[in-house]
Amino acid sequence: MKDHLQLYEVFIRSRRGLDHKHVGSLHADDAEQALEYARDVYTRRGEGVSIWVVASRDITASQESDCESFYDPLDDKPYRHASMYELPVGVDTL
Amino acid sequence: MSDPKAVAEYATRLGDDSLILGHRLSEWVSRAPFLEEDLALTNVALDFIGRARMFYQYAAELAGDGTTEDTLAYTRDIREFTNLLICELPRGDFAFSVVRHFLYDAFQLPFLQALKHSSDERLAAIAAKAEKESRYHLRRGSEWVRRLGDGTEESRARTQQAVNDLWGYTHEMFELDALDQRLVDAGIAVDIVALRPVWEDTVKTVLTDATLTVPENTWGVRGGRTGYHTDSFGFLLAELQFMQRAYPGLTW
Numbered sequence: 001m002k003d004h005l006q007l008y009e010v011f012i013r014s015r016r017g018l019d020h021k022h023v024g025s026l027h028a029d030d031a032e033q034a035l036e037y038a039r040d041v042y043t044r045r046g047e048g049v050s051i052w053v054v055a056s057r058d059i060t061a062s063q064e065s066d067c068e069s070f071y072d073p074l075d076d077k078p079y080r081h082a083s084m085y086e087l088p089v090g091v092d093t094l
Numbered sequence: 095m096s097d098p099k100a101v102a103e104y105a106t107r108l109g110d111d112s113l114i115l116g117h118r119l120s121e122w123v124s125r126a127p128f129l130e131e132d133l134a135l136t137n138v139a140l141d142f143i144g145r146a147r148m149f150y151q152y153a154a155e156l157a158g159d160g161t162t163e164d165t166l167a168y169t170r171d172i173r174e175f176t177n178l179l180i181c182e183l184p185r186g187d188f189a190f191s192v193v194r195h196f197l198y199d200a201f202q203l204p205f206l207q208a209l210k211h212s213s214d215e216r217l218a219a220i221a222a223k224a225e226k227e228s229r230y231h232l233r234r235g236s237e238w239v240r241r242l243g244d245g246t247e248e249s250r251a252r253t254q255q256a257v258n259d260l261w262g263y264t265h266e267m268f269e270l271d272a273l274d275q276r277l278v279d280a281g282i283a284v285d286i287v288a289l290r291p292v293w294e295d296t297v298k299t300v301l302t303d304a305t306l307t308v309p310e311n312t313w314g315v316r317g318g319r320t321g322y323h324t325d326s327f328g329f330l331l332a333e334l335q336f337m338q339r340a341y342p343g344l345t346w
Binding site for chain 2: 003022027028029032033036037039040041042
């Protein structure tokens with residue numbers, strides 16, 4: 001049976017107004033079953049009000065080897081970084 | 095109507111159904127086909143054991159003689175349990191457990207929906223809480239029956255076998271005895287006879303979807319409500335009650 005099961009990524013919205021956050025993955029036969037298992041595996045302690053499941057194979061991910069071309073060019077454009085601003089008193093993170 | 099003894103007996107039998115089915119489901123812990131299903135089955139087992147506690151606590155309060163939920167679960171003997179036989183049958187293979195669960199949930203959901211309107215407020219409150227769980231159980235069970243029935247040749251054969259083997263145990267769910275009748279007349283208990291068409295409709299729809307055959311009503315086994323049980327029941331109680339029997343009053 002294990003051979004036929006697909007991997008799904010699970011996203012849960014913990015409260016209304018917040019984003020769905022990735023919480024983990026699980027195996028299921030189809031999306032409907034994945035949703036039910038997500039309920040049983042990841043929301044047992046009242047963690048969520050909404051669940052998304054996405055077949056892992058449908059996710060296109062950037063690769064470690066892309067880092068250089070993706071992100072390095074930004075390093076010499078510091079004017080794009082918000083780090084040049086002075087933080088007002090009382091704002092710890094921006 | 096004030097007949098606490100009758101209501102206690104009614105609550106106890108509903109508790110017995112839940113405890114025994116919950117126990118059978120709990121036997122799958124660490125033995126389910128894969129991890130996700132293991133957790134899901136455990137959740138459902140816990141739902142039933144929680145439900146048993148609510149019914150037993152109420153029965154114990156009504157008895158008012160020192161009876162507790164624990165004495166009801168752990169110190170009664172075989173003949174004192176009044177669960178439906180379908181709840182106690184050995185868990186069998188996965189198809190058998192799935193089908194048993196489905197046949198029972200297809201009954202349990204309309205049962206709880208009716209019990210919600212009981213004139214007994216406490217029973218109505220328990221039913222309202224349990225109904226939400228049962229709706230999920232039935233959804234899960236129906237999915238599995240469809241998946242197994244309309245699956246491989248082997249899964250289909252096993253599922254049909256389970257349906258055939260369980261069919262004769264379903265009639266007991268819809269038979270009123272004297273206690274039921276008295277409490278139905280008082281607006282407390284559910285008229286289970288009236289639930290049968292609803293159950294048949296659900297079961298036929300799902301079995302047909304699953305490409306399975308609905309059996310004819312050619313045989314029936316009953317006796318649970320009067321304390322007559324199947325061979326396996328003593329072994330179930332032996333495991334369930336071992337600690338309290340070996341170390342009476344043990345707490346942890």
